[in-house]
Amino acid sequence: MRKFSNVFRNFLISYVIILIIPSIAGYMSYRTSISVTTKASIENSFTQLQKTKELLERRMAEVEGFTRQLAINPDLNVLMNERNAGDQANVYGIWKMLRNVMTFGQTNDFLQQFYVYLSNYNVILTPGSAYFRPEHYFANFRYEDQTFSEWKQSILGKTHRSEFLPLRPFINKGTKTTVVTYMQSFPLDSFSGSSPAMAVVIIDEKTIANLLAGITDRYGGWTLISDAAGQTIASQGVGMPDLAKLGGQGGLDPSEVSQYVADDLVITTVSATNGWVYRAGIPRERLLENANQIKFMTWTVTGIALAVGLVVGLALAYRNSAPIHRLVSVFGTAEGTSGRNEYDFLHGNIAEMIRNSNRLESELHRQVPLIRDAFLKRLISGELQSREEIFAAASQANTGIYGHAGYVCIIQIQGYSGMDSVEILNELNAARLILKQTLTDLAGFTLTTDWGSDRIVIVFASREAETGSELGREAIAGLLEQLARRAFEEYRITFTAAVGDRFESETGVNASYEQAKQTLEHAHHSDRSGIVWYDETRMESATYYYPLELELRLIGTIRAGEEEEARRILAHVATMNTEQRELSVEMWHQLVGELKGTLLKLLDQKTFLESGRFDVLKDRIIAVQASDKRTLQAEIEDIAASMCAVVVGRKNDSHTRTVEQIKAFVGERYSDAELTLYRIAEQVERPEKYISQLFKEVTGSNLSDYLETVRMDHAVKLLLEGRYTVDEISSRVGYNSSHSFRRAFKRVTGVSPSSYRQSAE
Structure with missing residues (x-):
């Protein structure tokens, strides 16, 4: 949209x-x-469900009535009270009892299978059969999950008062089924221990499920009857949910008549007689x-x-x-205009944009000193190791040091050593501001930064490459003397100024600063004041000069492929250790080993390992000898130059591949009106500013001009074909507006699209 x-x-x-x-x-x-x-x-x-519940309760009441009739049966009472005289059993009484119980199964299908157990005779009576050994009955009729001893102990050996066993697997003469069991001991007032007789009614699940068929036949789904403990009595249908979830773990509220569980509407009713729960699940799709x-x-x-x-x-x-x-397209996309029409945008928002731009510009001007101060601190401390990094940071901060060569000076305010109270810090802060403002008045620039509470660092740089550096020193000395004189006369401020050696490029600022620090320490040690120069304090040291930050700068410079800067750093190391120091033979050999170690560290990079020159460079580094001081510097500089050449070659290859990737992407997506510099940068995984500069360096033309040229080339082909109108061609080559396309076409070819087509025809 x-x-x-x-x-x-x-x-x-x-x-x-x-x-x-x-x-x-x-x-x-x-x-x-x-x-x-x-x-x-x-x-x-x-x-x-209510009808099913009522019918089932009536059938179960009939089962209980059956057991009560047995309880008052005189033949059963006679058998229960008789004593077993060894192997002589009351055969006639048992036969008479069998004839009486056979008639019960004809009136209630729940009584199709039952048995009466007489403990004194250890006999089981069933309709039509008598088993004088319970194991004979168990061989044909048994629970699948019980052994004979378990069955005899839990069923026959206990007293039961209208007890129900929930649904269990049962084997009926070799046929597997599931049954519900009802048990009643005789006489009815038996409470504990074993009873003389008991009746066990085995009800097949299918018999109970037939009562539930009306619900499943109409809606599908499932039905379930469970006892008060949640154990299943009977079930029918498909898609039965997990019983544990129905028991409360699945969020089913037993007090609700109807509720959804998963994809089923569950209807629930509870029997007030025995506490059984009747549930029916209706699938949502059928419902x-x-x-x-x-x-x-x-x-x-x-x-x-x-x-x-x-x-x-x-x-x-x-x-x-x-x-x-x-x-509106002439002015750009009207983003941020929700709730307002385009006329409001054109009339009011442009003025708001101008105000915001002015406000932003003022804020940027206010932040410039802070940004420049941060850049200067990084440059002095040596965080920026290569010229490439320095130029990038300077461009980001919109600043620089306004020159390539010069000196670094440290001014330390005197009279406050060892004092750090709030009043003293406030005085020092005021003194620093006074000195910087006075320097601005005298020299017209303020390339300074605070360094601690009592120190100011000044960078004196100029664009001219001064051949005789004495002129620069004289100008700096004169400026510092004027600053010292005015600060003392007007504000009674005195200071010591320590000036490092001259730096010849931006990367040497840190080295000049380190020299200024050493000069300031020497001035304190020798109790000197005023202006002290680095070359006036010759260092007598038993160790060589090759600090860690200088080594890191050399590594960063070679990695960036900057040959001249690498030569300058190596020359500085040689000067510091030959002219400024007198090294012993052992220290000289140690220094050479350090330099060779630095170069070998650089070799362990992917750039050199894949260049094909790894072995040659490695042999050259190892072959460097410390005995000849005259050729040592030249040899190491030549090795560094060779390594920079490898880096530059790899960079050029990488840049060429990136530009080819950009061209291929533009060739594929030139018809997309949303193809912007951001989209191209996202494709090649590089910053926008980077690919813009890279494309310009490699091809000599701007990326936007190249994109316009590609679009115009395709537009010319479509114009010559003659199948599309100018408006259609403008959209096919990536322009939202035909007016913009016409202007671009005329800017590139010198004529309008219509005129070009006519001239071609």
Whole structure:
């Protein structure tokens, strides 16, 4: 939508609002149908569950009635009270008892399978059979998860009062099934220990499930009956959820009659007689079958209406907003104008942009001293190791040292040594400000930075390459003397100025600063004041000069491929150790070893390992001898120059590959109107400013000019083909506006697109 103006979007909103109304009506109808269908399904399922519950309770009441009839059966009482006389059993009494119990199974299908156990005879009576050994009965009828001893102990060996065993696997003459078991001991008032007799009714799950078939046949889904402890009595259907979740771990509220669990509507009712829980699950898709038809029709009609309405709205909105959009495109994309039209943007926002720009410019001017101070501190401390880094940091800070050669001076205010109270710090702060302002008045520049509470660092640099450095020293000495005289006469401020040796490039500023520090220490040690120069304090040392920061700068310079700077650093090291110091033979050999070690460290880089010159450079470094001081410096400088040449060659190859990658990407995406410098930089994974400068250095032309040339070349081909209009060609070569395309084409070719086509024809 960024291609269209706010007028277009605002015009389209009214059409969209009107088209949303039937969608809202359809959604409300859809929700109403869901509510009605759900309510009807809940009522029907609840009614069916209630009927199932009542029927099952009646059947179970009949089972309990069966056991009570057995309890008052005289034949059973006789058998229970008789004593077992060895192997002589009351065969007639048992036969008579069998004939009595056979008639019960004909009136209730829950009594199809039961047995009566007489403990004094150790006999099991079933309809039609008598087992004088329980193990014979167990061989044909047993629980799959129980052994004979477990069954005899838990079932036959205990007293039971109207107990139910939940659903368990059961083997009925070799056939596997699942059953619910009802148990009652005789006489009915048996409480503990073993009872003389008991009745066990085995109810097949299928018999109970038949009562639930009405719900699953109508809606599908599943039904479940569980006891008060949550153990399953009977179940039917598919898609049964996890029982642990139904028991409370899945968020099912037992007090709710209906609620959704996963994709099922669960209906629940609880028996007040025995606490059994009856549940039915109706799949959501079956429940919403009718509602989904309404949903399909509603969204189909609404979608067609929306599509047609949007097409008409797009056409009308584009026709009315095109002139305004072309006007706004001249000034750029009207971003940040939400809630305002383009006229407001053109009239009011430009003035606001100018005010913001002025405010930003003022803020930048205010921040310039801080940015320059931070740059100067980094330069002096040696954080910027190569000229490439220095130029990048100077460009970022929009500053520099205004020259390539010069001196670094440290001014230390006298009279405050060892004092650090708040009053003293305030005085020192005022003194530093006075000295910097006085220096500005005298010299017209303030290339200074604070360094501690009582020190100021000044960089004296000039663009001219002075051949006789005495003139520069005299000017600096005169300026410092004027500064000292005025500071003392007007403010009674005295200071010591320590000046380092001359630096010949920006990378030597840190070395000159280190020399100034050494000079200041020497001045304190010898109790000197005024202006002290580095060459006036010859260092007598038993050690060589090759500090860590100088080594890091040399490494960074060679990595950047700056041959001249590397030679300058090596020459500085040689001067410091031959002219400024007198080294012993051992120290000289140690220094040479350090220099060779630095060069060998650099060799362990991917750039040199893959260059093919690794072995040659390594042999040259190892072959350097410390005995000949005259040829040592030249040899090491030549090795450093060779390494810089390898780095430059690798850089050129990398730059060429990057430029080719940019050209290939532009050739593929030139027709994209959103192709910007940011997109290209994102593709080649380099900063925008970097690829812009790199492309200019390698090809000699700007990247924007190259993109315009590629687009114009393709535009010329399309014009010669004659299949497209000028407006179509402008969009095909990546222009949002045909007016912009015409101007660009005329700027490149000298004629308009129409004239070019006519001349070609």
